Each structure stands twice: as structure tokens, then as C-alpha cells.
Amino acid sequence: MFKALFPVVLALALPAAPLAAQIGPAAGGSASPRLAAELQDAASAFLRAYRLQDWAAAVELGKPLLARIEASHGPAHPERAQVGANLAWALWHSRAHEEALQLFDTLHAEIPPDNPGHDAFQADYALFLIRAGQNTRALPVALAVAGRAERERGPDAPETLSRQRSLADLLRQMGQLEEAIEIYRTLLARQQARPGLPAAREAATIQFMLADSLDKIGEMDRAIAAYHASARAHDAAYGPEHPETLAVRFALARALDWMRDSAGLAAELEHTMPRIARVFGAEGVEYAGWVQLRAWQRLEAGDTTGARTDMTEAARMIAGQLPDNHQLVGVAYRWLCILLWELGDIEGAWGAFEAMLGAQAPDRKMLLDLLEERHDRGLIDEHELARLALLHLQGTVSGSVRGAVREQYLRGMLRDPELARLYRLGTDTVEERNAVQSELIELVRRPLEQRPPGQEAALSARHAELNRIAKDAFAQVDAAEPAFAALRGETLVELDALQAMLAADEAFVLIDHQRHDEEWSIVIAVTRDQAAARIFWHPVDGIEGAVAEIRDNMNLTLGTRGAVAIGGGADDPRVFPWEAAVRLFDLSFGQVSDLTYGKAHLYVEQRGPMSSLPPGLLLPYVPEADLSTATAPWLIHFHALTVLPSLTSLQAQVLGREAPRAPEPYAGFANPVFSGVAPEPALMTAATSESALRGLLAPLPETAIEARAVQAALSGSAGPQAAATQPPAGALLLGPEASEAALKAMPLDRYRVLHFATHGLITGESAGGMLLNEPALALTPGGGEDGFLTASEIAMLQLNSDWVVLSACNTALGERPGAEPLSGLAQAFIYAGARALLVSHWPVESHSAVQLMTDIFRLRAQHPQERAAETKAHAMSAMITDPPDLRWSHPAYWAPFILVGNPD
Numbered sequence: 001m002f003k004a005l006f007p008v009v010l011a012l013a014l015p016a017a018p019l020a021a022q023i024g025p026a027a028g029g030s031a032s033p034r035l036a037a038e039l040q041d042a043a044s045a046f047l048r049a050y051r052l053q054d055w056a057a058a059v060e061l062g063k064p065l066l067a068r069i070e071a072s073h074g075p076a077h078p079e080r081a082q083v084g085a086n087l088a089w090a091l092w093h094s095r096a097h098e099e100a101l102q103l104f105d106t107l108h109a110e111i112p113p114d115n116p117g118h119d120a121f122q123a124d125y126a127l128f129l130i131r132a133g134q135n136t137r138a139l140p141v142a143l144a145v146a147g148r149a150e151r152e153r154g155p156d157a158p159e160t161l162s163r164q165r166s167l168a169d170l171l172r173q174m175g176q177l178e179e180a181i182e183i184y185r186t187l188l189a190r191q192q193a194r195p196g197l198p199a200a201r202e203a204a205t206i207q208f209m210l211a212d213s214l215d216k217i218g219e220m221d222r223a224i225a226a227y228h229a230s231a232r233a234h235d236a237a238y239g240p241e242h243p244e245t246l247a248v249r250f251a252l253a254r255a256l257d258w259m260r261d262s263a264g265l266a267a268e269l270e271h272t273m274p275r276i277a278r279v280f281g282a283e284g285v286e287y288a289g290w291v292q293l294r295a296w297q298r299l300e301a302g303d304t305t306g307a308r309t310d311m312t313e314a315a316r317m318i319a320g321q322l323p324d325n326h327q328l329v330g331v332a333y334r335w336l337c338i339l340l341w342e343l344g345d346i347e348g349a350w351g352a353f354e355a356m357l358g359a360q361a362p363d364r365k366m367l368l369d370l371l372e373e374r375h376d377r378g379l380i381d382e383h384e385l386a387r388l389a390l391l392h393l394q395g396t397v398s399g400s401v402r403g404a405v406r407e408q409y410l411r412g413m414l415r416d417p418e419l420a421r422l423y424r425l426g427t428d429t430v431e432e433r434n435a436v437q438s439e440l441i442e443l444v445r446r447p448l449e450q451r452p453p454g455q456e457a458a459l460s461a462r463h464a465e466l467n468r469i470a471k472d473a474f475a476q477v478d479a480a481e482p483a484f485a486a487l488r489g490e491t492l493v494e495l496d497a498l499q500a501m502l503a504a505d506e507a508f509v510l511i512d513h514q515r516h517d518e519e520w521s522i523v524i525a526v527t528r529d530q531a532a533a534r535i536f537w538h539p540v541d542g543i544e545g546a547v548a549e550i551r552d553n554m555n556l557t558l559g560t561r562g563a564v565a566i567g568g569g570a571d572d573p574r575v576f577p578w579e580a581a582v583r584l585f586d587l588s589f590g591q592v593s594d595l596t597y598g599k600a601h602l603y604v605e606q607r608g609p610m611s612s613l614p615p616g617l618l619l620p621y622v623p624e625a626d627l628s629t630a631t632a633p634w635l636i637h638f639h640a641l642t643v644l645p646s647l648t649s650l651q652a653q654v655l656g657r658e659a660p661r662a663p664e665p666y667a668g669f670a671n672p673v674f675s676g677v678a679p680e681p682a683l684m685t686a687a688t689s690e691s692a693l694r695g696l697l698a699p700l701p702e703t704a705i706e707a708r709a710v711q712a713a714l715s716g717s718a719g720p721q722a723a724a725t726q727p728p729a730g731a732l733l734l735g736p737e738a739s740e741a742a743l744k745a746m747p748l749d750r751y752r753v754l755h756f757a758t759h760g761l762i763t764g765e766s767a768g769g770m771l772l773n774e775p776a777l778a779l780t781p782g783g784g785e786d787g788f789l790t791a792s793e794i795a796m797l798q799l800n801s802d803w804v805v806l807s808a809c810n811t812a813l814g815e816r817p818g819a820e821p822l823s824g825l826a827q828a829f830i831y832a833g834a835r836a837l838l839v840s841h842w843p844v845e846s847h848s849a850v851q852l853m854t855d856i857f858r859l860r861a862q863h864p865q866e867r868a869a870e871t872k873a874h875a876m877s878a879m880i881t882d883p884p885d886l887r888w889s890h891p892a893y894w895a896p897f898i899l900v901g902n903p904d
Contacts, residue, residue: 039068043083050086055093062087075110078117085124095435097132104128108141119145123163126170135174142167156190165206177213184210197237204233208248215251220259227252241275243447246286253293262300269294279447285328286445288317292335304343311339315352321444323437323463330359337366346373362392368520372535386531387495390524393512394492394647419477426473433466493647495531501650502528505600508650511588513543513608521608525592527599534591543587544609546580551612553577554842554892576629576890578622584610585618589635593620601640601869603650603902614841614898615641616876617891629880630889636876640869643900645830650902662752662800665714666730669738670707670757671700672780672787697778703757704734706807706850710755713857741783744793749800749833757807757853760825760840761788775825777806791828799833802903803868806839807853826900836868836901848893852879868903 042065049057066087069080084107091100108125111118122145129138146163153160168183184206191203211226231252234245249272256265273290280286295310318332333356340349350370353362368389375385440459443451498508510524517540524533553576588610589596596602604615616636623633635641644650674697715729730751733742738758748754759778777794781787806826826839838856855875863871879894888894 039065039072042068043079046083047086050090053093055090058090059087059094059096062090076112076115078115081107081111081115081117081121085121085128088128092128092131095431100128101132101134119148119159123166126166130170130173135170138170139174142170156194161187161190161202165202169209172209172213172216177217181210181213181217184213200233200237204230204237204248205244207233208251212251215255220255224252224255224259224261227255241279243279246272246276246279250289253290257293257296260300262297265293265297266301269297280445281448283317283320284444285318285321285441288314288321288332291317292332295335295339299339299342307339308343308345311336315355322441323460323467324358326437326441327359328441330356332356334360334363334366337370341370346370346377347379350374357392357395362395364393364396365519367392367396368522368535371533372520375535382532385535386524386526386533389522389533389535390495390498390510390526390531390647391492393510393522393524416480419480422473423477426470426477429466429470429473433463433470436463436466493650495526498526498647498650499528499531502526502603503601504528505598506603507596507599507601508603508605508644508647509589509592509596510605510647511607511610513538513587513610514540515608516540521587523588523591525595527595530595532592532595536587536591538587540609543584546577546584547609547613549577549580550584550617551842554896576632578619578627578632581617581619582622584613585620585635589615589618590620596639599639601642601867603642603644605644605647612841614895615643616873616898617895628889629891630883630886631881634880634891636873636880636895640867640873641899642869642902643898645827645900649830660800661802662750664730664750664752666711666732666753666755667746667748667751668707668711668730668732668755668757669743669779670703670732670755671734672738672758672778673736674699674759674778674780674787697759700758700846702846702850703807706757706853707732707734707755709850709854710753710805710857713854713861714753736780736782739780739782740785740787740789743779743789744785744797749798752801753803753805753857754799754801754834755803755805755807755853757805757849760806777825791825794825794828795831797832799829801834802836804829804834804837805853806837807844807849830901834901836899836903838872838897838899840896841898842892842896844896845893848879848883848885848888851884851888852876852894852897855879869899872897872899 042061046058046061046065049061062083066080066083069077069083073080084103088100088103088107091097091103104125107121111121115121122141126138126142126145129135129141142163146160146167149157149160149163164183164187168180168187171177171180171183188203188206188210191199191206207226207230211223211230214220214223214226227248231245231248234242234248238244249268253265253268253272256268269290273287273294276287276290291310291314295307295314298304298310299307315329315332315336319329322329333352337349337352337356340346340352353366353370371380371385371389374380375382380388436459440456440463443456443459502508506527508524508526510522512523513521514537517537520535520537521543522533522535525531606613606615616634618635620633620635620638623631711730711732730753731746733739756777761776761778776788776790779785779787779789806829826837829837838853852875855878856872859866859871859875860868876894876897880889883889883893
């Protein structure tokens with residue numbers, strides 16, 4: 001079962017390509033006598049450090065040398081290109097990747113085509129761009145270098161063949177395999193026609209690259225024939241026990257396994273495994289990879305005992321050679337899990353699955369498949385099913401919270417300098433530990449004769465020490481700031497801990513729909529004394545279709561707080577797709593209604609297609625007669641709803657309830673001025689301009705009324721008239737004063753409520769054919785600011801707010817439905833320090849938004865002991881059943897706003 005779903009691409013024992021085919025920098029030649037005499041010694045010292053791979057020394061020597069060459073000989077001197085390229089590679093190996101790329105780009109722009117070192121530099125530049133993942137930039141450089149070599153030196157010249165090989169390798173990496181195959185075939189014929197050992201070795205390598213490319217496009221019969229030819233060529237050119245030859249043999253064996261050629265694989269195993277044992281050792285990572293292949297061969301041949309023994313031994317060998325958290329350890333236990341599953345040993349497979357979690361995130365499909373099977377066989381009850389699913393699904397969330405910017409958010413949260421220092425120590429130590437880990441894996445994959453005595457033990461000891469330092473630093477920070485520990489995501493919330501956070505009238509519901517039809521959906525419900533997980537299958541297009549049907553119905557065409565109207569959908573928004581809302585309820589809350597029935601308040605975490613819908617507009621049933629939006633049984637009538645970005649965010653909120661709150665009640669920004677803006681291209685894609693986008697933003701005068709009413713309610717005033725004699729507390733910036741510059745100058749951490757009544761713009765939003773490439777809130781420009789408060793700028797703010805209200809459009813929607821439950825805009829406010837947000841799922845109609853915001857905070861002031869989610873639910877229910885405008889009972893008007901997090 002699993003073998004078909006997870007192809008055996010066991011690229012863990014040896015590189016996927018022979019070592020000669022790996023991309024890397026050129027050696028750099030020797031110091032040129034054309035340099036001034038006073039630079040010769042410095043150039044020689046730099047080159048010596050470079051050749052010894054002492055990257056720190058090379059960087060220290062290379063920077064002043066490059067500056068002196070430019071000062072003495074000018075930027076076009078040939079040696080500047082050579083020294084600069086080597087310095088850039090040294091910077092790369094020192095993990096100064098951005099600086100290395102910048103240096104290569106500078107040299108590329110300054111070295112003229114008539115420079116004698118131009119072509120060699122360009123070839124190195126193309127290789128560097130490939131290493132840096134800049135393939136689209138590398139391709140024109142590689143094409144130009146290859147074309148120039150062929151024109152000037154002829155098609156059979158060694159330099160031409162080298163440049164063509166680099167071009168083919170690049171095309172292969174970019175996935176343009178057919179083009180790469182044609183070049184490899186031409187190169188192979190030319191290299192095979194050349195005499196000498198170097199040509200034979202190059203031909204053997206090209207034969208391998210051809211085989212690998214055929215493998216990737218699925219032409220397995222031709223690929224296997226090419227692998228055999230490459231193995232014979234490597235035997236002749238390198239010898240049968242050379243690491244290059246053994247790498248080719250591994251790729252051949254892997255292809256034979258994929259084709260289920262048990263006899264062919266058995267012959268290759270018998271031929272090669274003794275050589276692997278002699279070269280790399282019979283307990284090494286490389287040998288373990290062959291043992292895994294032998295396990296699959298034995299399983300195919302019906303030797304289940306031998307297959308189990310081999311796969312277990314392979315996992316033991318890899319785990320014994322590498323740190324517990326290394327990805328190859330996780331891969332080894334993953335394959336053990338798959339094999340044991342195929343053998344019907346579900347409990348053994350579960351044990352292997354848990355063992356792999358120390359090195360990699362849980363595989364969602366594997367997790368749910370195993371849990372469903374264990375439950376069906378009676379090995380676990382419903383409570384244990386819920387506990388395990390809840391625990392491990394926390395590790396399957398992906399998105400911006402995992403990125404590098406997240407580290408900036410986390411560091412910014414630590415106000416105590418000593419805690420910030422400890423956290424920085426931990427993160428820096430982890431980086432160093434990972435570098436040592438890379439050195440260790442590179443060492444244990446070398447032939448035995450190339451491993452210096454004692455080096456493996458020394459690296460292992462250093463890795464363990466760095467791991468201890470990092471854990472100690474993080475432990476000290478987590479002990480001092482438990483809420484920070486939860487947000488950092490290092491702690492997973494156990495079921496009993498979650499139940500302790502819930503009141504008697506509350507429940508937590510996780511709705512996690514599959515992304516493709518080969519997976520399960522799961523809904524988990526947890527109350528103070530019960531837990532259940534319901535695993536089921538439903539066609540993905542059925543779920544996505546129902547979501548799309550409802551969202552299309554929400555599209556309004558006039559009066560929205562969006563840059564432009566969103567087209568498509570029904571002409572009359574009052575015609576609601578009732579059946580779609582009922583179907584989605586059945587596929588979510590309906591699965592666990594036996595636990596949620598009667599609960600006043602639900603915490604909801606949504607993943608997959610339904611994350612782009614506010615849950616309050618679902619329908620438990622459709623009445624038989626007199627159906628209207630004003631009388632429909634919307635879910636918001638039955639439960640107050642709080643949306644969670646993750647379960648750990650609930651833990652963080654609970655732990656942070658005792659933290660001091662901000663002293664001032666309110667700061668609002670409304671009715672900004674959108675005209676007279678200078679262009680700011682950085683926010684937009686290449687074909688857009690900021691001024692063009694801003695020209696599409698409609699004024700929002702009614703938002704000033706909304707902001708004044710909210711401020712008055714939070715200040716305890718009876719309304720705007722009372723506020724004339726009793727000025728509202730806090731700050732309200734309207735019109736020209738509602739500027740980005742003014743916001744950044746304010747002490748925002750002093751305000752409990754931050755209210756933005758303006759246009760919200762999401763990544764990829766279209767305006768007149770233009771696309772935003774970062775979500776933003778539109779404010780008044782000026783004072784050195786462009787007026788677009790972007791997500792990256794929001795993330796660096798210092799907040800201590802109970803609420804951030806984004807009375808704007810599209811502030812909850814992710815970049816693509818189902819990809820992430822909240823947009824970067826909403827995420828950024830959470831990371832900046834907001835406890836809760838009120839955000840919208842689609843462009844809101846301004847007048848109804850004013851009414852809803854005013855009612856929420858009026859009720860909040862009148863009933864301060866009521867849950868925030870309940871206050872919001874009451875305001876929405878009032879808009880549905882007794883709206884000032886009859887159209888407002890349609891969910892297009894009241895439903896877009898969701899409460900994310902808990903301000904209580």
C-alpha cells in the first residue's frame with residue numbers, strides 16, 4: 001500500500017550524482033604576476049587559505065586584497081575578477097550568502113567582455129547563481145558563456161565541452177529535462193571520441209547525468225540501460241570501488257527497485273554490497289542505504305522476516321551514526337514505518353512513526369492512516385484517537401510562522417535584555433550546531449581511508465555540547481516567559497492541558513480537511529470532560545466547490561472598502577446557497593455536534609479549504625418553509641465563535657492573562673487621505689506603481705463616524721454629544737492625521753484597542769490589472785512614509801493591545817484559500833503583540849461595517865463581563881434579525897468579520 005504511494009527514492013546513502021557532477025566553485029588558479037609586487041604576498045596568502053578551505057581566513061584576507069587591487073589597478077583588472085569570485089565563494093561557505101551574491105552581482109556588472117578573465121568569471125558566476133537557487137538568472141549567463149566558447153574555440157574544444165556541460169546541468173536542475181538530455185547525448189558522443197583518462201571520466205559522468213534525466217522523466221527502461229552503461233564506464237575510468245562508481249551503482253539499484261526487478265536488484269546487491277562494506281564500513285550510513293534496498297528486494301521476493309530485519313538494522317545503523325534530529329534518521333524510521341505497515345504490523349509501524357518525529361514533522365497522511373487503522377482494529381479507543389491526532393497534527397501546520405521573519409517577531413517580544421540575549425544565544429548556537437551536523441554527515445559518508453582518526457568523535461562531542469547550550473538557553477527563556485514558549489512553538493499542547501483551559505460551557509473544534517483525494521479529513525472536538533476525533537473522506541472538489549459557491553455569493557459590487565470591486569458571483573447577494581452551507585456544516589461541526597451541542601462558546605481552528613470561510617454563516621439545517629436570511633438558523637445564533645491561528649496561541653493567551661494591560665483604552669485611524677502620493681515601486685510588482693493603485697482607493701468618510709462611536713463607547717461616554725463635554729479617552733487620528741508616519745511615532749503599546757477603519761489590501765489583490773506583492777493597510781502618506789503599512793512593518797511594531805480591529809477588507813483571507821488560515825497582515829499583528837483581532841474575510845460594505853463595529857463595542861462597554869466572542873455574536877444576531885437596512889440580514893454584510901484570538 002504505502003510502497004505505491006511513497007516511491008523508494010532512497011537518496012540517503014550516497015549523492016544523487018557522482019561527485020564530479022556536483023556544482024561547486026572553480027579552484028581559482030594561481031596569483032598572477034601581473035599584480036603589483038606589493039600585492040603578490042597578499043594574493044598568495046589569500047589563495048593558500050582558499051585552497052585549504054579556511055573560509056574565515058580567506059574572507060579576512062580577501063576583502064582588503066580585493067579593495068587594494070581595485071585601488072591600484074582599477075575595477076577591470078583580470079585578477080580582480082578571479083580574486084573576487086574566490087572571495088564570494090569563501091563568503092558563501094561562511095554562510096554570508098547575501099553578501100556573496102551581492103559581490104558576484106557587482107563583479108558581473110563591472111567586468112567588461114574584453115577582459116581576459118571574463119569567460120571564466122561568467123562560468124563561475126552561473127555556477128554560483130545555481131548554488132544560490134537563482135536558476136532563472138543563471139540560464140542566460142550559461143547560454144551566453146556556452147555560445148561564446150563554441151563560436152570562438154569550436155564545438156570540440158575542451159572549454160566548449162565544459163561550458164556545454166554546465167549548461168546541461170543547469171537545464172536539468174531547472175526541470176527542462178528534454179533539452180538537457182539532447183545536450184548530454186551530444187556531449188557524450190564527443191567525449192567518447194576523445195582519447196585519455198580525463199575524457200573517459202567525463203564521458204562516464206555525462207552518461208550518469210543522461211541516465212538520471214531519463215529516470216526523472218519516467219523513461220525507466222532507457223534510464224536503466226544508461227545506468228548500466230555508466231556503471232561500466234565508471235568501472236573502467238575510476239575502478240570498481242571508487243566512490244564515484246559506487247554512487248552510480250546505488251542509483252542503478254534504486255531504479256531496479258522502482259521497476260520491481262527483484263532478480264536484477266538481487267544481482268546488483270550481491271555485486272556491490274561487499275564493496276560498500278570495504279570502502280565505507282559495514283555500519284555506515286552508505287551501507288545502511290543498501291540494506292534498505294535489500295529489505296525491499298526481500299519483501300518483493302516474499303522473505304518478510306529478512307525484510308523486517310534489514311529495515312530495522314538500517315534504521316539502527318543510521319541512528320547510531322547521526323544525531324537524533326538529523327533528517328536522515330527521520331527518513332530511516334519513515335521507511336521502517338512503511339515496511340512494517342506493509343507487513344501488517346500496525347503497532348510496530350506506529351512505534352517507527354513516533355521514532356521519526358524527533359527528526360521531521362509528522363506526515364499528515366501517514367498519521368491519519370495509522371490512527372484510523374489502529375482505531376478500526378480496536379487498538380485505541382476514541383479518546384486516545386483524539387489525543388494522538390490532536391497532539392501530532394499540531395506539528396503539521398506550515399506557513400509564515402515558520403519563516404525567518406518569525407524569529408524577528410519572537411526576539412522583539414522579549415523586552416528583558418537578558419532574556420533577549422539568551423534567546424539570541426540559543427538561535428545562534430542552533431545555527432552553529434547545524435553547521436557541525438553538516439560536517440559530521442559529510443565525514444561519515446566519506447570512505448574509511450579518508451576519515452581522520454578521532455574527527456568523528458570530536459564532531460559528535462561538539463554537536464552534543466552545542467545542543468546542550470541551546471537547550472539550556474531556551475529553557476531559561478521559557479521558564480521566565482511561559483507565553484513566549486508557547487508562541488515559539490516548541491511546546492505542543494496535550495489533551496489534558498487543553499481541557500483544563502476550557503470552561504464548562506466551552507469547546508475547542510479543529511477542522512482539518514484534506515488537500516487531495518488520497519487523504520482523510522478529520523474533525524476533533526474537545527470539551528472539559530470529553531474528546532472525540534472523527535476521520536472521514538469526502539471529495540476535495542466537493543468541499544472546495546461548496547466554499548467557492550458561498551464566497552461567490554458574498555461578492556458585492558458597490559460600496560466596499562476595497563481597492564476595486566471583486567467581480568464574479570451572483571448578481572443578487574441576497575440569494576444564498578443554502579445547501580452548500582448545510583453540506584459544509586455536516587462536514588465540520590456536524591461531525592462532532594454530540595460534543596458541541598449546548599456549548600455557548602467554541603474555539604475553532606480551521607485548516608484546508610474551509611479556512612477561507614467564517615464559520616458563523618454555516619447552517620445546521622434548512623427550514624422547510626419561509627426561508628430567508630433574517631430567519632435562517634445560522635451557526636452564529638447557536639455559538640459564540642473565536643477563531644484560533646493555532647492551538648498553541650490559546651495556551652499563550654491563557655498564560656498571558658495576568659500580564660499588565662495597556663493603560664489607554666483606544667487609538668483609532670480612520671478616513672485617511674489617499675491622494676497626492678509619490679510612486680513607491682517596492683510595494684508593487686514590476687508592472688505596477690503605487691500611485692496607480694492608490695488612485696483606485698475610494699474615500700471613506702463614514703469611517704470617521706464609526707471610529708468616533710467606538711472611541712466614545714470605550715471611554716464610557718453616551719455618544720458623540722456627551723463626548724463634547726466629556727472628551728473621550730485615547731487617541732483618534734482622522735483624515736490627514738491618520739498617517740503611517742504618525743502611527744509609527746506613537747507609543748502603540750499604551751493602547752488596549754487599536755482600530756483601523758480603512759482599506760485593507762492583500763497579497764495578489766488585483767487593481768486595474770496590477771497585483772500587490774505584500775499585504776498592507778492604506779493610511780495617509782507623508783513624513784517620509786508611503787502610506788502603506790505593510791505586514792513586514794506591522795510585525796516590527798511593539799503592541800500590548802487586547803484588540804486590533806481591522807475594519808477593512810480581506811484582512812483574514814490567506815494568500816490562497818486553504819494555504820494558511822490567516823493572511824500575513826493578520827499574522828503580523830499577532831506577532832507584534834496583539835491578543836486578538838477582528839478581521840474580515842472579504843471586502844466589507846462600509847455602512848453596515850460602521851453599524852456592526854459600533855454595536856460590538858457599545859455592547860462590550862455595557863457588558864464588560866461578557867465574553868468578547870459573545871458580544872460579537874449578539875451584535876451579529878441583531879443585524880440579522882432587526883437590521884436598519886433589510887439587505888443587511890444577508891451574510892455578505894454581517895458574516896465577514898471573525899474574532900481571532902481572545903481579548904478577555
